[in-house]
Amino acid sequence: MSRWLTYATDLIGIREPQQLAQLFAETVKHELELETCLVLFLSADGRTLVPHLQSLNKTWSVTDFDCPFAHVLQSGKPMEISSEELVFWQQNRDFCQLTESMSMFSAARVEPLPVSHQSVRAVLFVVGNADKIHDTFTDETFHRYKQVFSQQRSLLIDMQQEEFTQRNLRESLSDVERNNQQRQMVNELSRTLVGCSEAMKKLREQIISAAGSRLSVMVQGETGTGKELVAQAIHDFSPRAGKPFVAINCAAIPENLLESELFGYCKGAFSGADTDKQGLIEQADGGTLFLDEIGDMPLVLQAKLLRVLETHQYRPIGGKEEYASDFRLVSATHVNLQNQVHQKSFRQDLYYRLFQYPLLVPRLVDRIEDIELLSDHFVAIYNQVHGTHVRGLNYKTVDCLKQHNFNGNVRELKHLVEFGCAQTQDDQEVLANSLIHRILPREELNLLSVEEPESCTVIKDLKQALQDFESKIIRERLRLFSGDRTKAAESLGIPKRTLAYKCQKLEIKSP
Template structure:
């Protein structure tokens, strides 16, 4: 790989000497007579390293270094200085120089210093390239999943993240709408600006306008100081309006004007304020039904629905349940100070068979609970909440046990325990009391089988007598 080095010195002979020495190592050398000339070269050429003199007419070495750190922060700079001013070179390193060389310099020493600086530059470029690749391929951080339904969501995020279009995220509660909104912001052109989230359903109606647009001191009772609203807080960034379907009609008109005109008026202040905000709205309601019922403004709906992204329920992306569970176990175990390495096959089967009406949020809560109660690094089915198994009928004989029209039990837990005990006793009889064989018959682990024996008070030695 050929590197480009810029030599900056007001002595033409020194520039020629350095050009000749560096060219022998396959380096292409550019020269400049002072700092201003160097900046012009940097704007036109892809430079990998700058070697600059300390004292020059016009813009000197320290001034050039400061400007490079602002305009080209990843570009290494080597400072040349006389032996009598080494302390100045040390100061320049504190100001961001990669290294310095003292005049008169040894060519071998120069080659070594330049080689290290160029290697450093290559490492920075490789890291930047890898970060870019990871950003593109990492499925937007915590957005885990590879099902066809979720790949459509990822494709939509990738398409819209750099635009300023208003986005409407729809889907059931718990499908990850805020995570998607944060991913769009983080990987878009406004990533270095604020992300401000507002739950429209959680703020009292009387305070919502002040929360959104801010207020002046004395605008109403309790307004003891000026307040900056969420629109101004998110200026140049992203404003996330969660549960937008619960926004009062009176406020909807003002939100519509803010989106159309890009101006707001704080409560108690007649002056308009310009805002530059990218809005992402989210709802678990059917806004078209709300429009038909006069509960949501039609014009605001179309203003929000510029780029709709529907999020699938977890049951519609069943292939993602296991990867999501493993992702949550990894992150939550670190928070809980436990070492969780994975799930038993029985636990994975139980989670994959459940319908998850609470979607990703319910799955995360389930894994968090299992992480806390797990007695070993592997989460077993006994560590999972009981409700995961309540909706799953046993194969074959449940009707025989309960009859065609079973009555509603007064104690469901006790009734389920009796059903469980019946199957375990039958498995033990069929396997002549061999617990491993009995566990295999009903499809659970030996540890889980032993736990159930203890919970239900079953003594195996009495069964096989």
């Protein structure tokens, strides 16, 4: 029986548990001329025994004592079943199918295979000639063969588990490193996309995520929210950062010129085409093409753009050959493109091609808490550009700004801050009275409107008319600020003492 030792050397050369079990079972079946030979292993959850033959597609519960597998697994002792004893194991249907071919000279044996020193984790099940099975399983060299198999499988399982642990550790470290890099990029992005609101934090995270992908990005948002800044950030934090960022506003270029701007043209393509012109699609090769206000692109040009996006091939106007351009598309719009699709003014297929990664830039009124940070940012830029030393915005100015209805969003805030800085001397703060007539909410501006006389011809006493007009303005302003004379005076651009004098003279009492 020295051949079992030869077979054992074959087992040692195997490096995959499933292949090891397959070779072990085939060798035993061949040498013993068995009808059936199965190795059954405990499942990962320890509840079932699973055969090494995946094609068998059967399992046995470890607590089903109507099957001898459960008994051997629990006791750790082998069990040999003669053909006459099969009558006691008829309740387990799957086990009966394994033994239905047994003859009167056959026997079945269930042998425990400890793959570790702690517990039985597998069993060997064979069906064949009773005498041959008995002689083989009492042979010492076969016992050593089983031990080699069990130890080799235990080693392979441990190696597999170690490899799995190491792989998980590497993936965890990679995740940590990737998250750290992402946080660093988000922090860096906060220098240009300023704001501490949750809406801006989420937007910056989405931008970094979008930058790392190869999808077309659609930036949506109202006018003045900073859509081009978002597009630039997507480019700057992408693998294409070292390549060109090419931007064009589709609404700012006449329809008949937009195609030549995008695709370029060849000499002689039309009257006035004296030389070849490089289009923006060609300029953006390897980089990013930003199409602002893409909702204003003509339908005919939309079809051509869709083909370029699908094939990355384009043909200049008047050209006979197609050229390749590997660019990443970022587009933006302040209109509802879905409505335009329903109205047949925007192609549906292009719509879905553009919206692979949609981003929504929040309105300024939806992130009021960012106004102070944004204002400080714009003051710093103003000082740098103009060589001034404006200290910033007075807290009352910030409060007034937070009450304003910013229809122009961040762009409007920037212009207001610049306007305030232009009226402020160095080392001084921007005061509210320099902006108050421009930053009142729309509904409050309506309250301040003073009706003029229907006709100048009805005025018979100019002095009295002026007093009435002045009185009406002061009364409305005091009502707006709930009687606060300091705020009313600042909004009118006069000292508080002057306002008090006028109130006394005109017999105006606070509401």
